[in-house]
Amino acid sequence: MRMHLVFGTGLVGSYLAGNLALTGHQVRVIGRDKTIKALTKGLRLSDYQGNAAQVPAIYQYHSREQDIVEVIWLTVKCTSLNLAVRELRALVKTGSIVICCQNGLRAVHQMRTAFPNCKVFSAVVPFNVVRLEDGTLHRGSEGRLTLPKEIRRVLPELSKTLNSELLQVRLVSDINAIQAAKLQLNLSNAVNALSDLPVKQMLEDRGYRKVIAHLMREWLEVASTNRIALAKVTKVDGKWLPFILSLPDFMFRRVAATMLDIDPTVKTSMWWDLQQGKPTEVEDLNGEVVRQGVLARNYCPANKVIIDLIYEANRQRRETGSYKALSASELLNEIKIKRLEKSSYKI
Structure with missing residues (x-):
């Protein structure tokens, strides 16, 4: 053997x-x-x-x-x-x-x-x-x-x-199409880390779901422009996930009950990395969207702001031993601001 x-x-x-x-x-x-x-x-x-x-x-x-x-x-x-x-x-x-x-x-x-x-x-x-x-x-x-x-x-x-x-x-x-679809799902990892909540509790909040929807839409747009195939890895096609995530809570619970069928204690690996002051995979997830966005001539402001916020949270963790959790409204507001200004993020 x-x-x-x-x-x-x-x-x-x-x-x-x-x-x-x-x-x-x-x-x-x-x-x-x-x-x-x-x-x-x-x-x-x-x-x-x-x-x-x-x-x-x-x-x-x-x-x-x-x-x-x-x-x-x-x-x-x-x-x-x-x-x-x-x-x-x-x-x-x-x-x-x-x-x-x-x-x-x-x-x-x-x-x-x-x-x-x-x-x-x-x-x-x-x-x-x-x-x-x-x-x-x-x-x-x-x-x-x-x-x-x-x-x-x-x-x-x-x-x-x-x-x-x-x-x-x-x-x-086609493992590449599976990876591209998994990347879409993994864009929520950084939101989970910034929220400092279990994944299930985060998904029960429409505000956080709308943040994730913004991130996913940007990836779907640049993947389409750059002809990157995404496999179907969930019960619904990935192109519908931003719409489903944006639904009001009572509709989301009915339409996407399986998304909430997870252990209530689960948090993402990026949350664990932030808690321990380790480098995160944000460059390999949200950063990939931004890099593909350059090729597609797409600014990807939502993913850029999430990258900046993860770096800021990591800085806070190193200097003070903790970082400030961000509410959904704070994240949405940061994305709105980023759309109106040029990002300092370097690719």
């Missing part, structure tokens, strides 16, 4: 490593010492549908095992990719299989440039993972781990052997 290495032991990486172990794969990890120590004691996985399982111990990768590692799951955030490239140079070999699980659109290109002799694939992780008080890694929202069909040429067994109640897998013909 192939040896799988999970590079990055954050919430998603640890959940993936746990599922690999649970489904009988040989797995090793590279990541934070504290997290690896916890993994060696075993871990518990659960999900929002009530499934749960206890996973046996997972151990750290050692250099003496280098010759048997065939599959590398890259689960660090976009902000850590440069560091990951440097560390992986001692691990990868010709023919190594690297699976990039990052948000945004650029990770796979960076890894293919860095490792031209490897087989590099994109993966889309559409669900959210949180750590509960008892240490359980909990998948708090729906979605299947999505991989390109061409991965079957090198890992023909993966979609069956990795599939479980706690992690469903699907293969698609």
Whole structure:
């Protein structure tokens, strides 16, 4: 059986490593010492549908095992990719299989440039993972781990052997369109971080939904101009999401009940990054919209203002230990102002 290495032991990486172990794969990890120590004691996985399982111990990768590692799951955030490239140079070999699980659109290109002799694939992780008080890694929202069909040429067994109640897998013909659609959904991450609310509570507020709708409209406009295809990854086509998000609360609850069918404690990874004073992925999400907007000659003021506000929140967090949460009306007002002035944001 192939040896799988999970590079990055954050919430998603640890959940993936746990599922690999649970489904009988040989797995090793590279990541934070504290997290690896916890993994060696075993871990518990659960999900929002009530499934749960206890996973046996997972151990750290050692250099003496280098010759048997065939599959590398890259689960660090976009902000850590440069560091990951440097560390992986001692691990990868010709023919190594690297699976990039990052948000945004650029990770796979960076890894293919860095490792031209490897087989590099994109993966889309559409669900959210949180750590509960008892240490359980909990998948708090729906979605299947999505991989390109061409991965079957090198890992023909993966979609069956990795599939479980706690992690469903699907293969698609156009992973780029899935990533572009996921980017549309991820534009809400920064709003969640700035609101300092759980995702469910944020979505129950029409004001915050209208902010997200502004961000999505800009992405849909520049994607259309630049001929970037977006797959359908939700029950309704993504082009209708801005309209649905803008509906009055009572209509939204009826039309989009499944959007609220998430764990009430879930917050996005960008919220966690801000809380811990870490760099965020805003440049890879909202920043991608702005970069594509330059090509489309579209100013994208809503996404620009969100970028500026995330940087300001991060500055506040570094200097004072906390940052000021922003109300929906404050965010909407900032977007209105930004439309009337030139942004100082540099692309």
